[in-house]
Amino acid sequence: MTYALYIASVVGAAALLLMMPRPGYNPRFLGGLLGAATLGGLWLYLSREMPYETGLARSAMACYYIFSAIAIGSAVRVITHTRPVYSALWFVMVVLASSGLFLTLNAEFMAFAMVIIYGGAILVTYVFVIMLAAQAGDADAADSPEYDRVAREPLMAVAVGFLLLAALLSVAFNPNAIVPNPAARGLTDEQIISGDGAILPNRLDAALAGKLAGSANGISTEELAPTRQLHNVERVGLDLFRNHPLGLELAGVILLVSLVGAVVIARKRVDEPGDPPASTTGNA
Amino acid sequence: MTDPLHSLTLAHYLFTGAVLFVLGVIGFISRRNLIIMFLCTEMMFQGVAVTLVAFSRYHQNDTGQTFVIFLLTIAAAEAALALGLVVLLFRRRRTLDAQAWGEMKG
């Protein structure tokens, strides 16, 4: 089976290589087709022996495949598009699709946080900067600049990237590799695949919660009263404040520092070649 | 049923995360626009975030999701600083080409 992964990696690499921006003829469409076929083929091959026992599981799987395909496809466009603005917009698609994936994992909070922070805040900043650069730069140029149109060493990049991918996938799909065997955790397969067809049950059942929380996280069983059904947001909040207060504080500090840093960088006047010398009297 | 490929398992999400990450890497290496390069790092973050959430689900705790929050923090901080720097660099050379900056050459 790992051979399938390797073959898919190689073919996918070829597909991506075709799609990379380069001067002259661009077989982008061909590459896209090949890539989609590879992805589809791989999934088909992988799911060929998959048991579909419940409809719910099937729908969840469908969601996974759809969001995953969107995410991967958009990601490819992000790195192959010659216009930065479009790249940024495709990246929004990636964020949205991965939020969908989060939903299938019952991580609602993460999903929304992702959309709001990434899609809403960060990406807008990117677009601003892209606009700023495009405006300040050669706004009159008809086409995007050369450095956007020509990739740098695409072959090498793709080769290394897919080598890494092959390695990562070998790890991910190798039960003996780094990922611990679920059985080793004392969980039965029934517990692993249960409920609504995702990898784990929707709500923590009280016994399991008590067991896991008491052993791993230090949350006492009493606090997770069996009658109290915790929502994802609550659980993340609890985890964040109970187990990672220092990390939280540090994150705050980092944000503060970056805020200050951004301010400092922004008010820094830079020697520009064309500027009159008088303007360089700032603290450049 | 020890082979994780036989069901919708962790491995599926790891696959997606790995692909996103690797595409980010490829983009970072091969694109020459500084902004796109940073975008690609954000994409790597996306891959990592997917992986983390999947592990969080798999391990039955919320630490993975909590880490995604930290990851978001880093991403935000990075975006703020990196984009500021990019603007600064752009002002200097009037180009976003990463190859225009080679002062660290040994």
Added chain:
Amino acid sequence: MNPTTIMLVMILVPLLGGLGLMFLPRGNDSAVRPFALAYTLLTFALSLGLAFQFDWTRTQDLQFGFFHNWVPAFGLKFGFGIDAISLWLVLLTTFLMPLVVLGSFTAVKERAREFFLWLLVLEAAMLGTFVATDIFFFYICFEFTLVPLYFLIGIFGSTDRLRAARVFFLYTFTGSMLTFAGVLYVAWFNTTLDAATPFTGAGVWSFNIVTLYHAAAYMTVAQQSWVLLALLAGFAVKVPIFPFHTWLPLAHTEAPTAGSVILAGVLLKLGTYGLLRFAIPMTGVALDPVIGPVPGALVHFAPWIAGLAIIGILYTALICWVQKDIKKLIAYSSVSHLGFCVLGLFAINTIGVGGAVAYMVNHGLSTGALFLCVGMIYERFHTREMARMGGLASVMPIWSTFMIFFCLASVGLPGLNGFVGEFLTLLGAFTAGNVLGPWYAAVAGVGMIFGAIYILYMAGRVVWGPTKIPTDDHGDAHGHGHEVKDLSAREIGVLAPLAIGCLVLGLYPTPFLRSLEAPIERLTEPARLMIAARASNQARDAHLTDIMAEERALNEDGMTIIVPELPGLAAPPAVAPPAEPER
């Protein structure tokens, strides 16, 4: 107060005090000085308290032990504890520091805040080195001493300071990286031992000194040789042993007075202390898979290292003689003097090692004082060239008295401290049968003569002779515009305690030496036992050779069989009376 607490506070006072200096109101650097002095004095008081609480009846034990887990997975601990050797070196450090601070009051005019900060941090690191009972912690402190001194030399030194600081740092650091490798190797070797090996900590990660002493005894001689070489790589550079000494004159010449004093007074002793604390007990005895315990690498290497030490003694003493820079002369003399110390250490007997420890303390006092004296001259004349000054006895009689006094202490005049160490190291080497021997002492003893030559040469140039006041670069005589001032009360206050220390340790060192006996005997015990065993083996072998020679002579003698007169044949023994069953 609990002595362990005293010990910890003693280390923390200079560290936190130094950092606290940064919070004093800016712009008024002179306020920093009394604070720095107060911290060092407090540290000295604490160390005295420690000495007071120390149990002098069991000086060999690492007393006031304190352990705090640091990285339990690798057995890393903050381990503290002192025996008499550590205690004396701690006292030396804390005694020197206030004097150094006091001596630097006027020498450092700019960035005084940083200067005293680094001095205090350096003191904390040195104290940490001496009290550490965990090799890892020792190593961290050992290396950390480089950082403050790097800045002291690099910022406050003279003209070529940056190069000196760089060379000093890189040279000593490179050496000690190898030492670190050796330490790690021993610790790793310990983990490979069977857990049933009869000593605490066998088979797991531990950096406890005593555990590793035991562990190293299970190595073969070849393994131990590598360990010893690795340890030597760091410590020999630090001491420094010839030919690893070239960084020292450079660092000394460029360092500010305070840096030189500490470098000569304490930091060099880290090397000899390391040799004594690690190399000697660890590599004294090795395990041969067939024979069992055999003499360790130390016993095999000792003559060679002692040989290097002797070369260093004579070679650098002759170099001293041709120096033009007074500070460089004293720097080279340090190399020569430390040669005696190493010679004593590798004599591996109580007298020699005791002499070496005495030498460490005594050299710290007398050479430190000499550097202070030179610093006072430099402060006045801004030159250290001997050719440009002379006959200072007429214009600075008090200074000259001190200078001559410390020169004599350094030369090893009996009655002053230098003699005790020099005499005992030489005596130790002389009587160290099977390791060193009379020839080592005889050749090293020539260093005594050379020592007198170069020190008196210096004294003759600078203190005696026709009076000559150096002129500065603009040709103005320093003595013309303003009178050359003899020592101020503050400067006398710096030198007088050192002089008293020299005199006391010279006339009544017995308590000091007696307290060293037990720890030294403990540290050298494996090596001494093995040397004694080797001696008896050699005697046995010699005896066997004699017997063989006799037998050969007998065989060549024509096979005449001499029938011995057996007493039993002549008179049969009386029949023993039958045992009577007594009931």
Added chain:
Amino acid sequence: MNLDLIKFIPWLPALAAVLCGLCCTKKALRCLAAPICILSIASGFVIAFLHRGGVPPGGAVVPFFEWINIGGFSANFSYFIDPLTLIMLFVVCGIGTLVAWYAAFYMKGDKGYARFFTFVSLFIFAMTNLVMADNLVLLYLGWEGVGLCSYLLIGYYYNKPSAVAAAKKAFIVNRIGDLGFALGIFLVYQTFGTVSLREAIIAAEHVSEPSTAVTLIPFLLMLGAFGKSAQLPLYVWLPDAMEGPTPVSALIHAATMVTAGVYMIARLLPIFVLSPYALPVVAVVGGLTAVFAATIALCQYDIKRIYAYSTISQLGYMFLGVGALSTVGGVFHLFTHAFFKALLFLTAGSVMHALAGQLDLRKMSGLRTKMPVTCWLMFVGCLALAGFPLTAGFFSKDMILAAVMEKGLGEHGQPLFLALGILGLFTAFLTAFYTFRLWFRVFMGPEQYEMGEEHHGAEEHGHDHGHGEDAKPQAASDIKVEHHHDAHEMPLLMNLPLIVLAAGAIAAGYWAEHSGWIESMVESSTAAVHGGESAHAAELFGYHLHTAMMVISSAISILGIALAAYFHWLNRPAADAAARQYKSIVTLLNNKYYVDEINDAAIVTPLRTKGEIFFAIDRLIIDALVTLVGLVPRALGIGARRLQTGALQGYGLGMACGAAVLLLLVLFVAN
């Protein structure tokens, strides 16, 4: 008599040294230094004198406090008292008191007045430690301590380069000897397991078959003795040591310190006899030194140098005596020599004082009218030194020569000792000649003299500092000095110690020998010679050897004196003519056989060159090697910098590649 008082003998001068040192700091206190010093030394003498009869046979140990104790090695400040120690204490403290008394006047007005007495007190401290030491290490302390004081006092006029050089030379040459001494101590400790004098001596007396190590001990110790007592080849420092103030020359470089070697050999005689060759070597060296130094003394012009060479020569006698197993003779000569040589130096000091530092024999003559007391005091000293019959020197020298001759002519007559005896007689002749050459030159003949160029001692420092003369121009004050200081007799108080010494120089010998005091003292100490005198006393020319030797040496000394009188008093042109005739010999002797020059060329310069070479090696080879090692990382870095393209993506590529490879490694290698 309570022996506890004994331990204060060294420590009172030590206290005095501290007090005098404090006196240095205040000008007003300076005058106190001399009384303190004299008092401390005199009280030492009194204590020693009180114990003259109270010393138990075999000596007694007076412990004071611990010094160096570690690992079975023990050397303490404890004192060993036996008759030999007492003799030495009488000499040291007695002569010390007299010289300090003299110096109190001689040094008056000197800027370093208090400093001088500090050093003198310190010297007495060290010297008494030396003679009272219970163990070899304490003896070594005294040994080096007197060397130090000698260094400090020779370099007393520290602005004079020659004084500084002489001081340095003295210390270093002594150190060479001291190394041998130290090694000897080590060997004693190794063989006998103790450094205690008494235990080592007892152990040595019980050695039946001396091993090589044991027979080596005396030779090592001997080196120390040769250095300290200025014997061949380590004598070179003593003539130069005359740069110090004259009282110092009298006390340290004539009467006490330089005799330490003789004392040491006498004290350790049982160890020295362990080797059959040790004492003969001592005797040979002593005999050769005696004649060697005497020849040099013949052609010197500097009064103090003549006395210095004569001291070396007389020390040679003492070694000859000790070497011939006549410790009585050696110590006896030590005892009498202390009187007359101190006297000679001090009278020379008076002459020098009177003539403003003039020391050149050629520039003074006929001073007897100007300084009658000094003249006749020196005459007494010269008689004793020349061995004129019935003076102190006559008896002691005679005892030595008789002992040597007895070994040469006695039952198992050794030709070596016969030769040495003849050498000794020849030296006696030379001694008489050069001694009276000096005296006749200085005090007899027409009265004419030149005042000294450099103003030694009081004068020089007097107008350099203090006394309100600072402001006056140099030339004016020189004129004033010339005017004031015509040759003159010394005040009575200053001459008082000289008179005492003169009395000793005449009477001490006769008294000590004929009362049997010296013999009984030495024979009841560790220096006693066991094995008994030979039954048949040797004979010479049909007379009892002793009687014969007395006659011969009397004749020789009178001959020497007469010859000197002829050449240097009655017919000086004849002397000049003789000198011209044997010009090469005179030049050779005047230049002291060029020994200093040879030493410089053979030892000092090569060593210094070696130092230069080593320094060059240090910088150019060893340091360069280190730098070279430092260049290796740099070279590697130059190679590795090509990898640093400066392109961000290149690094990204490398990182991704590295991550992939690592993962694959984990995957395939770890599994």
